[in-house]
Amino acid sequence: MEALKGTGVALVTPFNEDFSIDFSGLLKLLEHTAKGVDYYVVQGTTGESATTTAKEKAAILSFVKQNNKAKLPIVYGIGGNDTQSVLDAIKSADLEGVSAILSVSPYYNKPSQEGIYQHFKIIADTSPVPVILYNVPGRTQSNIAANTTLRLAEHKNIVAIKEASGDLTQCMAISKDAPAGFLLISGDDLLTTPMMAIGAVGVISVLANAFPEVFNKLTKSALSNDFKASAQAAFEMIEINPLMYAESNPVGVKQVLEILGVCKNYVRxxxxxxxDELKTKIKSLL
Known part of the structure; x- marks a missing residue:
């Protein structure tokens, strides 16, 4: 899965004023991010997957496939807290041309570690394409423990984990004992450089929507063991990063994209x- 090394961008979903999908804005976003990213992540959390319909998800994925001028690999988000619904979504999705699916750990239910393991095992058994685990305890209120990740990493169809726990010790434990070929991917933009120093291969990024070239420098430098250059790139993002989450993601990054003329700032x-306060802070930094 060399395609998953470097920068993946968790694409936002541009909306029109009436909250319909803004496909012209999405086209601009694909062209803008292609300046620096290595692959697209479609309908992750940043794409507001919680409030797009199944029909819209399919239309967005199809549009990205058809307008992928840079021929970048595509990762597609299919996850949830109802295992059977996830399996149904996998079976009904058009995954031709998709390199992998990104599947979030079940939220709200707060399953045991064994429940998390069995959930992902059956997803991996069912999926016709490789599976990337997604651990984001801040949203799911449950953590995929390192030993659970390592058990799942033994499955031939589970190829990576997007780790957004913010726990570097947990990430070290995964990196230390992961089988050959299993990839650790940062899910926290500003932790990408230290995570790559302990074995991560890149990031699935929010801010790369707006600043793809900065993240290209950040990840490519780290992959070349130039961690000083990687850190310098990360330092460029240190002030704006917290503003991306001040009113929840993707509110902040959509505001940046509007200022840059890529798409509007509408969210569902x-x-x-x-x-107005957040707009002022973002404009000031930019």
Missing amino acids: MPLLSAS
Whole structure:
């Protein structure tokens, strides 16, 4: 899975004022991010997958496939807290041309580690393409423990984990004992350089929507063992990064993209577009 090394961008879903999908904005986003990213992640959390319909998800994926001028690999988000619904979504999705699916750990239910293991095992057994685990305890309220990740890593169809726990010790444990070929991917933009120093191969990034070239430098430098250059690139993002989450993701990055002229800042409820205070802070930094 060499395609998953470097920078993956968790694409936002641009909306029109009436909250329909803004495909012209999505086209601009694909062209903008192609300046520096290595692969696209479609319908992850940053793509507001919680509030797009199954029909919209399929349309977005199809559009990205058809307008992928840079011929970048595509990762598609299929996850949830109802295992059977995830399996049904996998079976009904058009995964031709998709390199892997990204599947979030079950949220709200708060399953045991064995429950998490069995959930992902049956997903991996079912999926016709490789599976990337997604651990984001801040959203799911449960953590995929390192030993659970390592058990799952033995499955031939589970190839990577996007780790957004913020726990570097846990990431070290995964990196230390992962089988050959299993990839550790950062899920925290600003932790990417230290994570790559302990064995991660890149990032699935929010800020790469707006600053693809910065993340290209950050990940490529680290992959070349130039961690000083990688850190310098990360330092460019240190002030703006917290603003991306001040009113929940992707509110902040959509505001940046509007200022850059890529797409509008509309988000679907219950999220709200950036407040005047947040807009002012972002404009000031940019």
